[in-house]
Structure formats: structure tokens, C-alpha cells
Amino acid sequence: MQPEVPVTAGLPECPSDVRELKDRVADFVRRRVVPQEPALDRGGPDAAAVLRELRHEAKEQGLWALPLPAELGGQGLPLRSYAHIAEAEGASDHGPAALGSASLLDVQMLRRHGSARVRENYPRRLVAAELRSSYAMTEPEVPGTDPFLTQTRAEPAPDGGWTVTGRKWFASGAGDADLVTVLTRTGGAPPDRDGLSLLLVPTDAPGFRVVRELPVLGAGGQWEIALDEVPVPADHLLGEPGKALAIAGERLQLGRTLRCLRWLGQARRAFDLMRERALTRTRSRGPLGDLQLVQHHLFDALLALRTTRPLVYEAVAHLDAGRDAHVEVGLAKVAAARMLQQVADSAIQIHGAAGLGPDTALPGLFRTGRMARILDGPDELHVVSVARRVLRSP
Incomplete structure (x- = not known):
């Protein structure tokens, strides 16, 4: 059976x-x-x-x-x-x-683009959770959707390495990280794209400073950091100078797809809570689930889940096969973010005041759904990017 x-x-x-x-x-x-x-x-x-x-x-x-x-x-x-x-x-x-x-x-980024020393020293320890890492791309003074305006700068040092100065924010896990990958300018001036590079910065280096934690809708985990003439070894450059955006794009494609998969899991959790509430919460005239408006919420949530999932797995299939997945990942990211917010919101509505309090996971799931529409690029960025690719395609 x-x-x-x-x-x-x-x-x-x-x-x-x-x-x-x-x-x-x-x-x-x-x-x-x-x-x-x-x-x-x-x-x-x-x-x-x-x-x-x-x-x-x-x-x-x-x-x-x-x-x-x-x-x-x-x-x-x-x-x-x-x-x-x-x-x-x-x-x-x-x-x-x-x-x-x-x-x-x-781990994938360091294995593919790190020097021999980086590949030897860090990936295995990251897998074992002996080290913690973070990725710092966006800055307080420039739009996060436009990396060409990056102001953080790395100057050549006399020993052949780099000296990095700048500020980054909304870097996940940077507060207790041992390593932070920093998008920095090694040449040119904003908005030049060819001078952008990625440097792997040990956080125990002099001049590295955690400025503050940035609560996101009440949740922690995002950080602002400052780099004040931080020395970085020459062999901690990832890839070639000026090639940061190609590496970042590769990372973001997989990262966005993994987020979508995890959001599917969270949306299902919210749906299960909503369904359980509809079945077990009773009024004087019977269960909540007997009300057509409640059934409407359940239908719309299930429809969102069922129609989003194939989009996410289409992105998975493209990435797994090594094919270009810009359109597929963009569609999946927007659909999954909107879906999670919708399902979590409906689940809260069915729970009433209980859905706003600390006794269920729904406030956190809704928060993630709202954050999802901005993290790794806002919806609008993906909408425009996908549309432009479609218009350029044969």
C-alpha cells in the first residue's frame, strides 16, 4: 500500500x-x-x-x-x-x-573560486561547523539592487595583499562569523562594473568591527559591519579581480532557489496549522471549517502552494542540469515569496487573535513571508529582469 x-x-x-x-x-x-x-x-x-x-x-x-x-x-x-x-x-x-x-x-563558492590556501583551510571546517561564515554585499548608502554603486574599496598593500575600507549591512550571521565574503571595489569608480571583486575577510583581522545588529520586523540575525583599513591576504581574493558579479550571480541563483524550497516547507507548516484550526475550532453552530469564507481561505492557500511548487522545481531542474536559469529562478522567487506571505496571512486570519500571539509559529512565518519579498532582491527587481529577458529572447 x-x-x-x-x-x-x-x-x-x-x-x-x-x-x-x-x-x-x-x-x-x-x-x-x-x-x-x-x-x-x-x-x-x-x-x-x-x-x-x-x-x-x-x-x-x-x-x-x-x-x-x-x-x-x-x-x-x-x-x-x-x-x-x-x-x-x-x-x-x-x-x-x-x-x-x-x-x-x-562552501561551494570557496571550492570553485578560492585559492589553494583558501580551499585547504576553510571548506572542510565550514562543513563541520567549526567555522561560521557570512556574505556582505549591500551597503547603507547605496541601493542594494545596484551593486555597480558599491563604495567599499580595497587598495593594494605593500605585501601584495589588500587593505579594505567600507561599510556593509544586512549581512546574515556576520555578528559571530569567522569569515565574511565582502563585495569590494579593487578598481575603477562607481558605477564601473569591471572593478568589483570578492575578498574573503577573516573577522579577527585588525579594523574589522561589528557595528550593530539589525532586527528585521523584530527578528535578529542581520548585521551591519565596518571595515577600517582591514588587511586581507592576496590569496583571499575569490576568482579574478573584477569578476565578482559573475561569482555573485552564480551564488544568488542557487541561494534564491534554496530559499524558495525552504519557503515551501514553511508555507506547508502554516497551511497545516490553518487546516487544523478550521477542523478543531468550534462555534455555537459547528466547526470554523463549515464556514464558506474559511473554506475560501483554505482553497486559495492550497492553490498557491500547488501552483508555486512546480515553478520552484523547474528552477531546480535547470540548475541541476547546468542550464541558464535566470528566468526560472526569477519566476520561482517571486511566486514563492508571495505564496508564503499569502498562506501565512490566511492562517493568521483563521486563527484570529491567537494567530498574532506567541502560542503559534504564525507571526514568525508571516514575518519570513514579508521579508521574502525583499531578501535576495525585491519582487520588482525579478519582475523587470525576467520581463527583459523574455523580450530579448528569440
């Missing part, structure tokens, strides 16, 4: 060779990560201790670093397989960190 497929699943179906692993990941997130969300959200030493324990358990259960290269201590799942697991991990914002997949973008 085939196992029952959740009503929210839709197409594509999870492959049989991945289903058992996905179920184990989903169970771990549900039983171990979700109950610890309040402690993890608060941050600080207590959150760090909880995260260490969760990581230890994930390693013990064989769930650690599933998409990371096997030769570095991961399990080497290809994107087409890991995508289904990313949905399960993403049901909680803390799932990827607890299960060791959060370092995927940095």
Missing part, C-alpha cells in the same frame, strides 16, 4: 529513493528543532548551546550536511535529490543550521 501523500504536496512527487530520508529530516525538524525555536530566536549563549546539541544529534542520526560534498564530510546529495529534503529542513528557519546545510553556498 502506498503511503498517503499530504494534500499540500502536489507535483513533483518526492522520489522513492529520497522519501525515507526526507521523512526522517521532517521528523527531526518537527520533534527537535521546532520546540527549540523560542530559545534559538533569542540568540546568545543559550541559543548557541541548543544549536550545538541539535547538530550533535543530527550527526548521530546521519542527517548532517546532506547536500555538502562527501570528500569534505558531507553526504553529497545532488540538488535534484536534496531539493525535496530542503523543503523539510526549511519548515523551521533554524532547520538548515541545525542540520548542517546552511554552509552550502559558501
Whole structure:
């Protein structure tokens, strides 16, 4: 007998060779990560201790670093397989960190574009969670959608390295990172695109300073940093000078797709809460679910989930095959962000005042949905980018 497929699943179906692993990941997130969300959200030493324990358990259960290269201590799942697991991990914002997949973008970038020294020193330790990393692209004084205006500058140093000066903000995890990849100008002046490079900056270097945490709709994890003549070794340049945007674009394509997969997981969590509320909350005349307006919310949420998921997996298929995926990722990113906000909002509406309080995950899910429409490029950027590509296509 085939196992029952959740009503929210839709197409594509999870492959049989991945289903058992996905179920184990989903169970771990549900039983171990979700109950610890309040402690993890608060941050600080207590959150760090909880995260260490969760990581230890994930390693013990064989769930650690599933998409990371096997030769570095991961399990080497290809994107087409890991995508289904990313949905399960993403049901909680803390799932990827607890299960060791959060370092995927940095590990992949350093392996592909780092010097021999960088490849030797950092990727394996990132996979093992011995080091923490961050990525700093945007700046307070210029639009985040226009990297050509980047003001942070790296000047050649007498020892052959670089001296970096500038300011970055909304850098995820930069407050406790050991390494920060910084988009900086090594030549030219704004808006010249050819002078932009990526430097891997050790945060213990003199002149590196954490300015402040930037709460986003009440949630932590984003940071502003300052670099005041920070020395960076020559071999910590990623790729070639002036080629930052090609590397950043490669990273963003995968990063946006992974976010979409995780948002699918969070939207399903919000939908499940809404459905449960509709079935169990009663009025004097019966369950909430008997009301047509409530049924309308459920239908629209399910429609959004079912129609968004194929778009996300189309982006996965293009990336996995090494094909250009600008249009597919742009469509998926806008659709998934809007979908998560819509589903979380409907779930809150069905819960009433309870959906605004601390007793459900819905406020956090709604916050993520609203942030999703700006993180990794606002909706408007992707709409224009996709439309222009379509107009230029044969």
C-alpha cells in the first residue's frame, strides 16, 4: 500500500529513493528543532548551546550536511535529490543550521573560486561547523539592487595583499562569523562594473568591527559591519579581480532557489496549522471549517502552494542540469515569496487573535513571508529582469 501523500504536496512527487530520508529530516525538524525555536530566536549563549546539541544529534542520526560534498564530510546529495529534503529542513528557519546545510553556498563558492590556501583551510571546517561564515554585499548608502554603486574599496598593500575600507549591512550571521565574503571595489569608480571583486575577510583581522545588529520586523540575525583599513591576504581574493558579479550571480541563483524550497516547507507548516484550526475550532453552530469564507481561505492557500511548487522545481531542474536559469529562478522567487506571505496571512486570519500571539509559529512565518519579498532582491527587481529577458529572447 502506498503511503498517503499530504494534500499540500502536489507535483513533483518526492522520489522513492529520497522519501525515507526526507521523512526522517521532517521528523527531526518537527520533534527537535521546532520546540527549540523560542530559545534559538533569542540568540546568545543559550541559543548557541541548543544549536550545538541539535547538530550533535543530527550527526548521530546521519542527517548532517546532506547536500555538502562527501570528500569534505558531507553526504553529497545532488540538488535534484536534496531539493525535496530542503523543503523539510526549511519548515523551521533554524532547520538548515541545525542540520548542517546552511554552509552550502559558501562552501561551494570557496571550492570553485578560492585559492589553494583558501580551499585547504576553510571548506572542510565550514562543513563541520567549526567555522561560521557570512556574505556582505549591500551597503547603507547605496541601493542594494545596484551593486555597480558599491563604495567599499580595497587598495593594494605593500605585501601584495589588500587593505579594505567600507561599510556593509544586512549581512546574515556576520555578528559571530569567522569569515565574511565582502563585495569590494579593487578598481575603477562607481558605477564601473569591471572593478568589483570578492575578498574573503577573516573577522579577527585588525579594523574589522561589528557595528550593530539589525532586527528585521523584530527578528535578529542581520548585521551591519565596518571595515577600517582591514588587511586581507592576496590569496583571499575569490576568482579574478573584477569578476565578482559573475561569482555573485552564480551564488544568488542557487541561494534564491534554496530559499524558495525552504519557503515551501514553511508555507506547508502554516497551511497545516490553518487546516487544523478550521477542523478543531468550534462555534455555537459547528466547526470554523463549515464556514464558506474559511473554506475560501483554505482553497486559495492550497492553490498557491500547488501552483508555486512546480515553478520552484523547474528552477531546480535547470540548475541541476547546468542550464541558464535566470528566468526560472526569477519566476520561482517571486511566486514563492508571495505564496508564503499569502498562506501565512490566511492562517493568521483563521486563527484570529491567537494567530498574532506567541502560542503559534504564525507571526514568525508571516514575518519570513514579508521579508521574502525583499531578501535576495525585491519582487520588482525579478519582475523587470525576467520581463527583459523574455523580450530579448528569440
